[in-house]
Amino acid sequence: MTYITKPAVRHPALEKNALGLTRRDYEGAMSTLCAGCGHDSITASIIQAFFELAIPPHRAAKLSGIGCSSKATAYFMNEAHGFNGVHGRMPAIATGANAANRDLVYIGISGDGDSLSIGLGQLCHAIRRNVNMLYVLENNGVYGLTKGQFSASADVGTVSKRGEVNRHGPIDPVSLALTVGATFVARSFSGDRKQLVPILKAGLTHRGFAIVDVISPCVTFNDHEGSTKSYAHTRTHSYEVVQTDFVPLMTEITAEQDRDDVTAVTMHDGSTVMFRSVAEDYDPTDRDAALSFLRASQAKGEVATGLLYLEDSSEDMHAFENTVDRPLVDVPFGDLCPGSATLEELQKEWR
Amino acid sequence: MANDDIDRANDFALKIGTVNGTGSTSANAMLMQVIFRMGVPVSGKNLFPSNIQGLPTWYEIRVNKHGHLARTPDFDVMVAMNAETYARDIEEVVSGGYVIYDSTHPLDEELMRDDVTFFGVPFAKMCLERFKGARVRILMKNIAYVGTLAALLDMDVDLIREMLAEKFASKPKLIDSNMQAISLGYDYARENFECPLPVRMEPMDATSDSVILTGNTAAALGCVYAGATVGAWYPITPATSIMDAFKEFCGRFRKDPETGKNLYCIVQAEDELAAIGIVIGASWCGARAFTNTSGPGLSLMNEFLGLAYYAEVPAVVFDVQRAGPSTGMPTRTQQGDLFTVVYASHGDTKHIALFPADPEECFYFAVSAFDIAERFQTPVFVVSDLDIGMNDWMVPRLEWDEDYTPDRGKVLTAKDLEAMEVFHRYEDVDGDGIPYRTLPGVHAKGAYFTRGSGHDRYGRYTEDTEAYKDVVDRIARKIESAAAAVPEPEVRMAIDAPFGLVTIGACRGAVLEALEQLEADDIEISYMRVRGFPFHPSVGQFINDHEITFVVEQNRDGQLLKLLTVETGASKDKMTSVKYYGGFSLSAHHVVQGVTEALERAGRVPAGKV
Numbered sequence: 001m002t003y004i005t006k007p008a009v010r011h012p013a014l015e016k017n018a019l020g021l022t023r024r025d026y027e028g029a030m031s032t033l034c035a036g037c038g039h040d041s042i043t044a045s046i047i048q049a050f051f052e053l054a055i056p057p058h059r060a061a062k063l064s065g066i067g068c069s070s071k072a073t074a075y076f077m078n079e080a081h082g083f084n085g086v087h088g089r090m091p092a093i094a095t096g097a098n099a100a101n102r103d104l105v106y107i108g109i110s111g112d113g114d115s116l117s118i119g120l121g122q123l124c125h126a127i128r129r130n131v132n133m134l135y136v137l138e139n140n141g142v143y144g145l146t147k148g149q150f151s152a153s154a155d156v157g158t159v160s161k162r163g164e165v166n167r168h169g170p171i172d173p174v175s176l177a178l179t180v181g182a183t184f185v186a187r188s189f190s191g192d193r194k195q196l197v198p199i200l201k202a203g204l205t206h207r208g209f210a211i212v213d214v215i216s217p218c219v220t221f222n223d224h225e226g227s228t229k230s231y232a233h234t235r236t237h238s239y240e241v242v243q244t245d246f247v248p249l250m251t252e253i254t255a256e257q258d259r260d261d262v263t264a265v266t267m268h269d270g271s272t273v274m275f276r277s278v279a280e281d282y283d284p285t286d287r288d289a290a291l292s293f294l295r296a297s298q299a300k301g302e303v304a305t306g307l308l309y310l311e312d313s314s315e316d317m318h319a320f321e322n323t324v325d326r327p328l329v330d331v332p333f334g335d336l337c338p339g340s341a342t343l344e345e346l347q348k349e350w351r
Numbered sequence: 352m353a354n355d356d357i358d359r360a361n362d363f364a365l366k367i368g369t370v371n372g373t374g375s376t377s378a379n380a381m382l383m384q385v386i387f388r389m390g391v392p393v394s395g396k397n398l399f400p401s402n403i404q405g406l407p408t409w410y411e412i413r414v415n416k417h418g419h420l421a422r423t424p425d426f427d428v429m430v431a432m433n434a435e436t437y438a439r440d441i442e443e444v445v446s447g448g449y450v451i452y453d454s455t456h457p458l459d460e461e462l463m464r465d466d467v468t469f470f471g472v473p474f475a476k477m478c479l480e481r482f483k484g485a486r487v488r489i490l491m492k493n494i495a496y497v498g499t500l501a502a503l504l505d506m507d508v509d510l511i512r513e514m515l516a517e518k519f520a521s522k523p524k525l526i527d528s529n530m531q532a533i534s535l536g537y538d539y540a541r542e543n544f545e546c547p548l549p550v551r552m553e554p555m556d557a558t559s560d561s562v563i564l565t566g567n568t569a570a571a572l573g574c575v576y577a578g579a580t581v582g583a584w585y586p587i588t589p590a591t592s593i594m595d596a597f598k599e600f601c602g603r604f605r606k607d608p609e610t611g612k613n614l615y616c617i618v619q620a621e622d623e624l625a626a627i628g629i630v631i632g633a634s635w636c637g638a639r640a641f642t643n644t645s646g647p648g649l650s651l652m653n654e655f656l657g658l659a660y661y662a663e664v665p666a667v668v669f670d671v672q673r674a675g676p677s678t679g680m681p682t683r684t685q686q687g688d689l690f691t692v693v694y695a696s697h698g699d700t701k702h703i704a705l706f707p708a709d710p711e712e713c714f715y716f717a718v719s720a721f722d723i724a725e726r727f728q729t730p731v732f733v734v735s736d737l738d739i740g741m742n743d744w745m746v747p748r749l750e751w752d753e754d755y756t757p758d759r760g761k762v763l764t765a766k767d768l769e770a771m772e773v774f775h776r777y778e779d780v781d782g783d784g785i786p787y788r789t790l791p792g793v794h795a796k797g798a799y800f801t802r803g804s805g806h807d808r809y810g811r812y813t814e815d816t817e818a819y820k821d822v823v824d825r826i827a828r829k830i831e832s833a834a835a836a837v838p839e840p841e842v843r844m845a846i847d848a849p850f851g852l853v854t855i856g857a858c859r860g861a862v863l864e865a866l867e868q869l870e871a872d873d874i875e876i877s878y879m880r881v882r883g884f885p886f887h888p889s890v891g892q893f894i895n896d897h898e899i900t901f902v903v904e905q906n907r908d909g910q911l912l913k914l915l916t917v918e919t920g921a922s923k924d925k926m927t928s929v930k931y932y933g934g935f936s937l938s939a940h941h942v943v944q945g946v947t948e949a950l951e952r953a954g955r956v957p958a959g960k961v
Binding site for chain 1: 387388562563564572575576577578580581583604605607610612613614615616617618620621622624625626627628629630631632633634635636637638640654655658748749750751752753755756757789790791792793794795797798799800801802803804812
């Protein structure tokens, strides 16, 4: 029951952010997903990220397609407009919304069916346009709402709950995003909030398309032995390649940054993302290296996580299109309509 | 019929057959322009292949002092520049007509006709001698036929010189070379043929309040004037030139004076699904947004159109129809998308549509479409076709009302929301079927969840029968009420006429011309052209008030007739179809023939008539 709102009672001692809002102010309707669903953990991390960044909820817009993951937009930030569109087409709606109002913070929630099958083209082209948004791909390897069919992210050899073996090669959203030119590419695990929250914060701050592939086990259809997207498999096979910390603008930078093994990347708004490579010599600013590292790790059956690639100075859709700095929806009609004198003058060319 | 005895000044048609990719477009545009500037009503139809270079292409020009500018298949003059199509081109000339051909190579004797006059002009040879470079020679060959026509048809050569001077103001060398080519053709004709012909030009003053433009240009300009800021599209013939023109106009009129940055955003999407999605996203955020497409694109947009209908998001869609089904004939015209437009998407849907007849209406209807889409919070289609969209039409000069303010519909401001206790997205507060909407980012109280899944009047997810019906029934009422907001039908009543005729879109010119011809034969028919859907209540009344109503349209299945039957309640038995769907523009003779045949079938032809 997504419309059931939670009681609005607040404990006076609740922690407040820079806007004076508590974490509760970033919550949404009650989740109707299965108990233990990875998606709900991701929702909690999203709430935490928005809360910590002190983004006014009504200045955010939440968009999604169709599927279990896409329901999640209802479960956070009641005070933000939400749009649950059609299957696989959320990137188009987000593109249009962003074209019209570039000042809002856009978060898209999608799944592996939504993003890698029916909406694969839309995802790729939103990346190419570098639409300024955070795109969270809640990846569980199955279609949940239609009861457990393999999705395009299912690994070869993975076994469904009914015992079928998947023979089709997976589409890895991270490699795909790197290949088509994504400027912010990360992978995380729904169960690792410590890793996920800084990544989400960095993604929300990034100017451009930030994709975060979050392995999010489906407790009902894909959490059994033989699945490569189960909690157990993900815990044993994922490993952090880079540790990421996000330091918002105006925050004092600690001694951490001066360590030899830490790389600091400054974002367009002055915030800083700090990387500490766990894997030897991993460079999250080298696209080709990241891609070949991921290929190698995938071949070993490992799931590499972290903020895997960041291009901090990227130009987004509005830079490509040379649109004005203010949102187009704020431009008064008088500035848009050329008027009757211009029309008269123009028509001299048509005689 | 071309005939020496009859004065054929300013009343003839000519056709030019060339090869596409040889630059004949500018020569043909020059012909149109000189006729227009001589003050004589003129229209041009470009019959082009779905190809870039090397295939046959034709341009038809009709000159008519009475202002009848629909296509006519009776060509008095043929300029045959493409040997590959000589046979059919020569065959198309009316008895007593004229053929101008390139006599550099002799014409096959077998192609000659006794009832037609042949004018051989050695275009290729003359251009070979005069100009350097293969490309220039080909281009100038086309300019040279303009010169020959100027001599034969008595066109004003000074005007041509003036036009060239304007066109190539920054490249004076081109003025000279073009004028040389004109003179080649002109002088040869004057020296070798008796000029002018009985079919000829005479200056008039019937075009001073008009302009020449295409419907796509006009539609794009309408979008600029309506204040549209987001355009999303996927290239498709014959709709592409809307976005091309929008881009050009925006480049001229939509730059921020301080920064030089764009006050618009055009997204060339990966497909039409994305294009309409982008429009929906932008409209949801409060921008005026549109897409331009044709049949195949429209088919792809169906799912999203249902979402916009049910979630009540404005969108403006220009459907420039081409001949279907499937890929069909992309460069031929048709009115075959009527069903697809008005019932787009699965489930119970119905969409508002506007049907312009010419570029003038494309401009004004484009502006109305945004007003109606925002007022009714739903997709609105502007349904034109290849003929309107891509051909050159002479239309009254466009005017802009400085007092126009956009109708943004029921959108709540931050102030409104601040003063409200609670906001419910789909509640029928005013009893008119139109709820209030909010835009993202304006106020926390305005937040709601937009969804294509079942929802109640509060915007909450529902699978409850009554709550679901409450919303879909209100939407049905809302759309029905738009009948009063779309442009009223154009009507010309013939006094006591037993017959009526209902038509749509680009059929207008041919129908009005046909009605004049029928009237001359004492067949009086009242005329109605529907300009919007849902149909105005007067449409059903019109059909019921006449014994027989002819429904003239350009598709195989009589889609308009069927829509009238279903949507007006008028009796199907009172209507009879007059259809033409071969892909070219409708001509008066199609209508006269169709109506006459129908009257004969009904036993209603006055003796000795027609």
